[in-house]
Amino acid sequence: xxxxxxxxxxxxxxxxxxxxxxxxxxxxxxxxxxxxxxxxxxxxxxxxxxxxxxxxxxxxxxxxxxxxxxxxxxxxxxxxxxxxxxxxxxxxxxxxxxxxxxxxxxxxxxxxxxxxxxxxxxxxxxxxxxxxxxxxxxxxxxxxxxxxxxxxxxxxxxxxxxxxxxxxxxxxxxxxxxxxxxxxxxxxxxxxxxxxxxxxxxxxxxxxxxxxxxxxxxxxxxxxxxxxxxxxxxxxxxxxxxxxxxxxxxxxxxxxxxxxxxxxxxxxxxxxxxxxxxxxxxxxxxxxxxxxxxxxxxxxxxxxxxxxxxxxxxxxxxxxxxxxxxxxxxxxxxxxxxxxxxxxxxxxxxxxxxxxxxxxxxxxxxxxxxxxxxxxxxxxxxxxxxxxxxxxxxxxxxx
Amino acid sequence: xxxxxxxxxxxxxxxxxxxxxxxxxxxxxxxxxxxxxxxxxxxxxxxxxxxxxxxxxxxxxxxxxxxxxxxxxxxxxxxxxxxxxxxxxxxxxxxxxxxxxxxxxxxxxxxxxxxxxxxxxxxxxxxxxxxxxxxxxxxxxxxxxxxxxxxxxxxxxxxxxxxxxxxxxxxxxxxxxxxxxxxxxxxxxxxxxxxxxxxxxxxxxxxxxxxxxxxxxxxxxxxxxxxxxxxxxxxxxxxxxxxxxxxxxxxxxxxxxxxxxxxxxxxxxxxxxxxxxxxxxxxxxxxxxxxxxxxxxxxxxxxxxxxxxxxxxxxxxxxxxxxxxxxxxxxxxxxxxxxxxxxxxxxxxxxxxxxxxxxxxxxxxxxxxxxxxxxxxxxxxxxxxxxxxxxxxxxxxxx
Numbered sequence: 001x002x003x004x005x006x007x008x009x010x011x012x013x014x015x016x017x018x019x020x021x022x023x024x025x026x027x028x029x030x031x032x033x034x035x036x037x038x039x040x041x042x043x044x045x046x047x048x049x050x051x052x053x054x055x056x057x058x059x060x061x062x063x064x065x066x067x068x069x070x071x072x073x074x075x076x077x078x079x080x081x082x083x084x085x086x087x088x089x090x091x092x093x094x095x096x097x098x099x100x101x102x103x104x105x106x107x108x109x110x111x112x113x114x115x116x117x118x119x120x121x122x123x124x125x126x127x128x129x130x131x132x133x134x135x136x137x138x139x140x141x142x143x144x145x146x147x148x149x150x151x152x153x154x155x156x157x158x159x160x161x162x163x164x165x166x167x168x169x170x171x172x173x174x175x176x177x178x179x180x181x182x183x184x185x186x187x188x189x190x191x192x193x194x195x196x197x198x199x200x201x202x203x204x205x206x207x208x209x210x211x212x213x214x215x216x217x218x219x220x221x222x223x224x225x226x227x228x229x230x231x232x233x234x235x236x237x238x239x240x241x242x243x244x245x246x247x248x249x250x251x252x253x254x255x256x257x258x259x260x261x262x263x264x265x266x267x268x269x270x271x272x273x274x275x276x277x278x279x280x281x282x283x284x285x286x287x288x289x290x291x292x293x294x295x296x297x298x299x300x301x302x303x304x305x306x307x308x309x310x311x312x313x314x315x316x317x318x319x320x321x322x323x324x325x326x327x328x329x330x331x332x333x334x335x336x337x338x339x340x341x342x343x344x345x346x347x348x349x350x351x352x353x354x355x356x357x358x359x360x361x362x363x364x365x366x367x368x369x370x371x372x373x374x375x376x377x378x379x380x381x382x383x384x385x386x387x388x389x390x391x392x393x394x395x396x397x398x399x
Numbered sequence: 400x401x402x403x404x405x406x407x408x409x410x411x412x413x414x415x416x417x418x419x420x421x422x423x424x425x426x427x428x429x430x431x432x433x434x435x436x437x438x439x440x441x442x443x444x445x446x447x448x449x450x451x452x453x454x455x456x457x458x459x460x461x462x463x464x465x466x467x468x469x470x471x472x473x474x475x476x477x478x479x480x481x482x483x484x485x486x487x488x489x490x491x492x493x494x495x496x497x498x499x500x501x502x503x504x505x506x507x508x509x510x511x512x513x514x515x516x517x518x519x520x521x522x523x524x525x526x527x528x529x530x531x532x533x534x535x536x537x538x539x540x541x542x543x544x545x546x547x548x549x550x551x552x553x554x555x556x557x558x559x560x561x562x563x564x565x566x567x568x569x570x571x572x573x574x575x576x577x578x579x580x581x582x583x584x585x586x587x588x589x590x591x592x593x594x595x596x597x598x599x600x601x602x603x604x605x606x607x608x609x610x611x612x613x614x615x616x617x618x619x620x621x622x623x624x625x626x627x628x629x630x631x632x633x634x635x636x637x638x639x640x641x642x643x644x645x646x647x648x649x650x651x652x653x654x655x656x657x658x659x660x661x662x663x664x665x666x667x668x669x670x671x672x673x674x675x676x677x678x679x680x681x682x683x684x685x686x687x688x689x690x691x692x693x694x695x696x697x698x699x700x701x702x703x704x705x706x707x708x709x710x711x712x713x714x715x716x717x718x719x720x721x722x723x724x725x726x727x728x729x730x731x732x733x734x735x736x737x738x739x740x741x742x743x744x745x746x747x748x749x750x751x752x753x754x755x756x757x758x759x760x761x762x763x764x765x766x767x768x769x770x771x772x773x774x775x776x777x778x779x780x781x782x783x784x785x786x787x788x789x790x791x792x793x794x795x796x797x798x
Contacts, residue, residue: 179615180612180615181612181614181615181616181617181620182615182616182617182620183617198614200614202660202661211769212766213580213767213768214647214649214651214672214674215579215580215597215599215674215740215741215742215743216579216580216581216582216740216762216765216767217580217581217647217741217765218580218581218582218644218645218647219636219639219644219647219648220644221580221581221765224636224649226632226650226651227632227633227636229629229632230628230629230630230633231629231633233625233626233628233629234626234629234630237618237623237626240618241618245617245618245619246617248613248614248616248617248618249618250613250623250660250661250662250663251625251664252613252655252658252659252660252661252662252664253655253658253659253660254625254653254655254658255654255655256652256653256654259651259652259653260651260652261601261649261651261652261670262601262651262672263649263651263768264649264651265650265651271660273613273660273661275613275614341614341615342612342614342615342616343612343615363615366611366616366620368612368615369612369662
């Protein structure tokens with residue numbers, strides 16, 4: 001079990017898995033998975049960003065079909081998030097290896113080093129690096145929680161595999177992942193293709209009023225930044241609800257200054273995040289929110305600052321790959337359907353460079369980033385089977 | 400200037416005064432004020448709680464009239480809060496001394512060691528200790544921000560004065576203080592008696608929902624503790640406004656867990672404080688708030704915990720002392736009036752033990768606990784004059 005290599009908190013117990021990028025646990029997990037890869041007939045190595053790559057040549061000399069997901073977890077995470085897609089990729093390779101079937105395309109299985117963003121504060125970091133989404137000179141200087149730069153962490157990282165290159169050309173990227181939400185489990189369905197990976201817009205807002213004595217300042221004299229923040233929190237929720245599913249809006253971080261029970265809050269810093277699968281609607285949510293904040297400032301006598309929106313557009317999955325996945329679902333005896341992903345995934349960084357698709361399996365109860373994260377093994381196996389069948393269908397179609 | 404003895408941040412500049420109890424700055428301030436006291440004919444000492452006491456006997460052997468306020472400040476506070484009442488007390492003693500006038504009562508001037516509660520988290524600590532409001536065995540164990548207990552701080556405190564006792568019997572306690580709010584300055588009046596020191600009810604509330612992925616959790620599935628907190632913040636404000644001035648309600652402290660921009664908040668801890676001058680209304684505000692929180696829990700799918708209310712009843716000032724102050728105001732050529740105090744003061748701890756009264760002077764712009772705190776020197780002098788005249792009136796009346 002990969003989950004046994006979970007750093008401080010071994011998997012399977014109530015504390016969950018904490019496998020951080022470039023840790024000893026990460027190196028150990030790479031060695032374990034590389035062993036499985038070798039058994040499955042893949043030759044293994046690590047690229048310059050610490051990504052584990054197993055590859056076997058195809059009959060032709062065309063580009064590879066890549067299967068993958070990520071090796072790292074959040075602190076006290078579950079055993080499926082990321083690991084499932086890597087292990088399922090190895091299983092697909094093993095099944096092909098055992099059946100003696102040789103594909104036209106090369107087959108690569110990838111375990112990305114850093115997707116959760118826990119160490120360096122950048123989500124899907126490893127797949128962004130490998131696809132040029134972050135210039136090398138900038139990524140090298142990213143500083144982690146342990147005080148070391150990414151370059152320093154990589155230099156010290158010794159998983160004990162030969163250095164190899166990430167496949168430059170690829171025919172497709174396929175990622176099996178848990179949904180991480182309650183929608184799929186509740187739908188009663190088991191294995192959809194992903195239609196689109198959600199767009200995300202995030203900003204930081206500062207509200208400033210006047211810090212004052214909570215006993216001697218009459219209610220009518222107050223410019224209470226926290227009262228304004230309450231308006232903002234409710235407006236974020238109202239806007240997201242008005243936009244309708246799958247749009248969501250969240251204030252997840254908030255701090256009050258000076259933060260004493262007997263002082264009227266003078267300043268509040270808070271985060272705002274919207275997600276939806278339509279780029280125009282996403283921008284409308286941002287614009288609507290700015291108007292709301294202006295209104296709050298006026299009503300409550302506050303000044304405000306809205307940071308630049310960090311906006312990542314929705315990433316639609318490739319139509320041809322989606323069709324192949326739908327066929328594979330049908331071949332597995334299920335009714336094909338597709339759903340958007342509310343979370344970001346490595347696939348969104350690969351999609352601009354190669355036809356990309358994702359397969360979801362349900363998260364029981366919707367739990368993720370938690371020791372309670374769970375997917376029934378039957379569902380996980382079904383997902384891996386759809387992944388394998390999709391590889392065969394894409395291999396045949398791309399011959 | 401007492402403000403020059405302000406610890407890390409010398410007074411008069413933009414950083415304000417930071418004179419914390421039992422600090423070197425506090426000891427130095429005690430020596431300076433004790434010097435002034437000696438010049439004013441008072442013999443000086445410190446009691447077992449670090450309170451500075453200057454006393455001169457009266458013609459009779461009756462109890463003392465005590466003038467006082469506190470020596471300590473909040474971090475980066477103003478030069479008037481506390482210091483004014485102590486220095487004015489010394490001025491009254493000096494004026495009597497220079498005029499050769501001997502009172503029937505003894506006269507004591509007190510500088511309480513710790514009123515702001517910054518070091519040990521307990522407001523009006525020194526006057527509570529000295530009046531038995533906190534049993535000695537409990538106060539000794541209070542632990543300060545520097546890690547030392549109150550007993551340890553007191554043992555190490557060496558202001559260099561002989562040990563003396565706080566006057567056991569007293570005819571009256573009088574405290575001159577700045578208002579610390581905008582009401583008096585805005586009224587155009589300059590020097591009122593305080594009618595009542597506000598009651599305060601404070602509690603800590605925990606709201607618990609479910610921490611979840613901000614991308615994959617639909618709006619309709621969320622149990623967002625911060626959305627519930629927004630409802631609570633607005634309800635505190637609405638209840639206080641509905642109760643009418645001088646009632647106030649504040650959420651001053653709030654923390655969000657886990658507190659990441661991409662995670663639905665699972666838990667919020669917040670403070671609630673109500674103040675008003677009527678004990679029944681104060682209890683009604685608490686009860687009303689509990690009903691609101693219950694409603695919020697129901698609406699937002701949250702569980703909640705409301706801590707025990709820390710409720711301090713309003714403390715009316717002594718009628719006879721108020722009448723004497725009113726006469727003194729009239730004698731100073733002003734129209735007598737009275738107003739409540741929205742802040743707590745040492746006088747509220749002394750009031751149950753002796754006839755007590757307070758005189759306010761305006762805070763320009765309403766600023767306090769800030770380097771911007773200001774009272775015009777003419778107003779400060781007028782307040783000191785009213786204090787002096789009140790002493791004479793009480794002395795004559797109590798003969």
